[in-house]
Amino acid sequence: MSTGLRERKKSATRQALHEAAVRLAIEHGPDRVTVEAIADAAEVSRRTFSNYFANKEEALLYGDLARMRLLLDAVRSRPESDAPWPVLTAAAVEVFQDFGTRDPGWIAQVRLVRRHPALAAQQVTTYTAMEDDLTAELTARGVAAPIRARLMAAAFLTSLRVAVQAYPDRTGGATLTAVMQEALAETGKGFVCG
Structure with a gap:
């Protein structure tokens, strides 16, 4: 079954947020990483982050x-x-x-x-x-x-x-x-x- 463009974009955004969270947590430690920093690193808004994850731990x-x-x-x-x-x-x-x-x-x-x-x-x-x-x-x-x-x-x-x-x-x-x-x-x- 083929995934639609919208679903692929959502999946890509979710993955980008996850990867940004991992990268930042490894670089700075999870306690120093904020949701805003993850959103910025993934080049999305804070609101977009909240559409995908409840918190930084979930993203990580x-x-x-x-x-x-x-x-x-x-x-x-x-x-x-x-x-x-x-x-x-x-x-x-x-x-x-x-x-x-x-x-x-x-x-x-x-x-x-x-x-x-x-x-x-x-x-x-x-x-x-x-x-x-x-x-x-x-x-x-x-x-x-x-x-x-x-x-x-x-x-x-x-x-x-x-x-x-x-x-x-x-x-x-x-x-x-x-x-x-x-x-x-x-x-x-x-x-x-x-």
């Missing part, structure tokens, strides 16, 4: 939200007959496989999140919002007990968040995918039966 972590949406799409694209935890793991590998290289900008962003409580809180909010959608998907896939579906979704998302936070400190050429698979394998031990 927009990439996380975009990846969470891709992750949900990847889960939904898997055969319904497949066991839930392997479906989640395969979807994570698919979405995050391109993050296996050590992009200095992304690594800096991950480290910013670890050091700044407001960013960490925004990241947890993003992951928690995805929990409802994943719980519904797991329930539709036959995870009968609602609490088990919710626990599985929460454990999965927490594993991803922990892997992303641990990745910058790994040495020896470990990829994000490898760190993620390790975290998911450990967490999944309690869910491999369905």
Whole structure:
């Protein structure tokens, strides 16, 4: 399905604001970055910024939200007959496989999140919002007990968040995918039966 010009422009503006927020936060620290500075760097008005993001933290972590949406799409694209935890793991590998290289900008962003409580809180909010959608998907896939579906979704998302936070400190050429698979394998031990 082709995206219309208006939607492509909106997407480009959202991405420009996100990139400006990341760049400024890395250069000056998130506490010194203002919404106005982000809007100026993206060459849009403060009002335009507000049409896309509620605050600078949301703009900075927009990439996380975009990846969470891709992750949900990847889960939904898997055969319904497949066991839930392997479906989640395969979807994570698919979405995050391109993050296996050590992009200095992304690594800096991950480290910013670890050091700044407001960013960490925004990241947890993003992951928690995805929990409802994943719980519904797991329930539709036959995870009968609602609490088990919710626990599985929460454990999965927490594993991803922990892997992303641990990745910058790994040495020896470990990829994000490898760190993620390790975290998911450990967490999944309690869910491999369905």
